[in-house]
Amino acid sequence: MPSNKSVSDAPITQFINCKILKDYRLQREDLWTRDGKIIDPEKLFFDEQGYADKHVDCKGSIIAPGFIDLQINGGFGIDFSQSSQDVVAGVSFVAKKILEHGVTSFCPTLVTSPPAVYHQVLPQVKVHNGGAHGAGVLGFHLEGPFISKEKKGAHPEQFVRTFQSGTVEELLEVYGSLDNVAIVTLAPELAGSQSVVRELSQRGITVSVGHSVANLHQGEEAVRHGASFITHMFNAMLPFHHRDPGLVGLLTSDQIPAGRTVFYGMIADGIHTNPSALRIAHRVHPSGLVLVTDAITAMGLPPGRHPLGQQVIEIQGPHAYVAGTKTLSGSIATMDMCVRHFRQASDLIVLDDDLNVKATYISGQEVWRKEEEDDTCGWKLA
Numbered sequence: 043m044p045s046n047k048s049v050s051d052a053p054i055t056q057f058i059n060c061k062i063l064k065d066y067r068l069q070r071e072d073l074w075t076r077d078g079k080i081i082d083p084e085k086l087f088f089d090e091q092g093y094a095d096k097h098v099d100c101k102g103s104i105i106a107p108g109f110i111d112l113q114i115n116g117g118f119g120i121d122f123s124q125s126s127q128d129v130v131a132g133v134s135f136v137a138k139k140i141l142e143h144g145v146t147s148f149c150p151t152l153v154t155s156p157p158a159v160y161h162q163v164l165p166q167v168k169v170h171n172g173g174a175h176g177a178g179v180l181g182f183h184l185e186g187p188f189i190s191k192e193k194k195g196a197h198p199e200q201f202v203r204t205f206q207s208g209t210v211e212e213l214l215e216v217y218g219s220l221d222n223v224a225i226v227t228l229a230p231e232l233a234g235s236q237s238v239v240r241e242l243s244q245r246g247i248t249v250s251v252g253h254s255v256a257n258l259h260q261g262e263e264a265v266r267h268g269a270s271f272i273t274h275m276f277n278a279m280l281p282f283h284h285r286d287p288g289l290v291g292l293l294t295s296d297q298i299p300a301g302r303t304v305f306y307g308m309i310a311d312g313i314h315t316n317p318s319a320l321r322i323a324h325r326v327h328p329s330g331l332v333l334v335t336d337a338i339t340a341m342g343l344p345p346g347r348h349p350l351g352q353q354v355i356e357i358q359g360p361h362a363y364v365a366g367t368k369t370l371s372g373s374i375a376t377m378d379m380c381v382r383h384f385r386q387a388s389d390l391i392v393l394d395d396d397l398n399v400k401a402t403y404i405s406g407q408e409v410w411r412k413e414e415e416d417d418t419c420g421w422k423l424a
Contacts, residue, residue, distance in 0.1 A: 052077035053095035060100035073105055108146030109377045112225065113183055113274070113307055113334040115151045115350060117341035122150045123351035125162040133167050137176030139342065143376040147178040149224050151336075153351040154186030154197035161218035169222050181224025184217065185273065188228040188235070189253035195278040196364045196371030197253065198352045208234025210241050223247055227273045229254035230264035243268025250307075251289055253278045258291040265298055272306035274336055275323055277314050277370070293327040307334040310384040311375035313360060317387035324388060333380050338362055338372035 057073040064071065074083045074094065116122045118139050120132040133150050140148065150167060152160065164182060172178030187203045194202055206212060213220065225248045228235060239249045251264050252273025257280075261269075272289055280288035292304050308315055308323060310333050324331055335341070338355060339348040345357040347365060350372065354365040357374060364371050375383075 054081070054093070055096045055098060056094035057098045057100055057105060059102055060105045061102065062105055068104060109144045109333075109381065110180070111140070111145050111148040111335055111337075111377050112180075112332060113151050113185070114140075114148050114337045115153060115372055116339045117337045119339060119343055119348075121339040121349050121351065122163070123152045123155050123159060124349060125159045129163050129166040133179065134176055137172070137179065140177050140377070143378045144381075145177050145377050146172050147180050149180050149183040151183040151185055154189065154194070154201045155351055156201050157216050157218070159351075160184070160216060164217060164219055164222065167222065169224075179222075181222050183225040183227070183250075184223060185227040186253065187216065188232060188238070190229040190231070190255050192255050193229070193253050193278045193280075195253060196350065196353060196355070196369055201352065204232050205234030205238060208237040213238065213241070220245060220247065225250055225271065227252045229256060230269065231256040231260045236263060236267045239264050239267040239269050243270075251292075254289060255280055256289055257286050258288055258295065261289045261292050262295055262297040265292065265295075265302065265304055270302070270304060271332075272304065274309050274314065274334065275306040276319050277309065293323060293330070303330055305330045305332050307332050307336075308384075309334060309336045309373055309375075310380040310387065311335075311360070311373045312383050314370060314373060320384060320387045333377070333384055335375055335377050335380055336372045337374065337376070341374045341376060343374075 054074060054076045057075070060071070060073060061068040062071050062073060063069075072083070074081045114136070116132070117136050120136050121127065122129070122132065122136075124132075136150075137148070152163060167179060167182070169181050170179050186197050187201050188205060189197060189202055191199055191202050203216065210220075217223070220242075226242055227250045228238065230236075230239070230251045231254060242249050248271055249264070249269040250271035250273045251261055251269050256264075272292060275293075276290065279290070282288065282290045292298070293306065295304075298304060304327075306323065306327070308320060308331060310320060314336070338350050340346075340355060340357045340362060343357075345359070347354050347356050349355070353371070355371050356363050356365040360374065362371050362374050363369060
């Protein structure tokens with residue numbers, strides 16, 4: 043069939059017999075793509091009179107956006123915080139393996155480490171797009187070392203640091219470079235942190251608050267200076283308290299600047315976060331939820347002892363502990379496992395602008411939907 047290539051010479055692909063999440067429901071609908079972008083079929087046919095160059099039969103499967111993992115420390119025997127390993131080869135290996143779990147882009151994450159590790163690792167991996175070679179790299183996530191010793195979790199205390207000057211020069215002294223860095227996790231209660239938050243934000247680097255004993259006011263101050271993310275919500279932070287909810291309170295704070303959204307990572311592996319906590323966070327701030335794996339070297343490996351940065355991690359069943367302790371140290375869950383667990387744990391409702399309930403879901407399944415009036419046939423089930 044002829045096709046009009048006036049807009050782009052790239053071939054047009056039509057996915058048929060697929061289900062797409064639209065208006066809170068899975069609907070059978072074809073999907074058209076060209077040059078890596080979804081295109082409007084009406085515009086295609088009426089404006090360009092184009093036709094698909096290729097058809098892909100999905101045979102009733104669901105088409106969904108590729109998963110993005112913003113916090114993954116390694117996996118399949120690779121530890122991104124081990125400077126002794128071939129960093130480029132390690133990241134490339136993990137990037138290839140996580141394709142089978144639906145991850146199309148990710149942030150290789152470094153746990154708290156000595157400066158020498160950052161100086162050696164960071165220059166070796168550049169931001170790049172994904173493809174058949176593996177998932178794309180969005181940039182490094184530096185989880186530390188400017189965190190609270192009280193909430194260090196599995197991070198080695200001897201490398202945890204405070205800010206001395208709070209200047210970019212101090213950051214460069216520790217990290218070596220901020221090139222190809224996408225996210226920095228820090229504790230906002232540290233003296234000098236606000237100037238660091240402001241500097242990083244101005245450079246286009248996402249600042250995430252976490253591994254922290256910050257109160258709500260300190261968290262709000264960080265957000266006002268540019269912080270926009272919370273690292274693994276509920277983990278390595280003060281628990282919710284009704285008089286001072288801590289960083290958890292950022293989910294409902296009325297002090298967030300207008301037009302700003304605070305996003306938060308959740309490890310939905312069934313271990314780090316109870317399903318009730320998942321539901322609480324999702325219900326009060328659904329638009330900010332970001333599922334992360336926080337996966338470590340042992341993801342995809344049998345039980346035993348494995349490295350994580352400068353420490354040794356022991357895998358006992360589905361749990362990953364700092365060896366000889368009961369301190370959780372990341373997860374061994376893949377992203378698709380986290381998505382499945384979150385779906386099973388998520389109850390939700392759909393409301394209209396007047397807060398009338400339109401539909402109710404339990405464990406991701408629609409259990410009730412309000413009948414809507416039809417202009418010709420009276421009332422019917424939507």
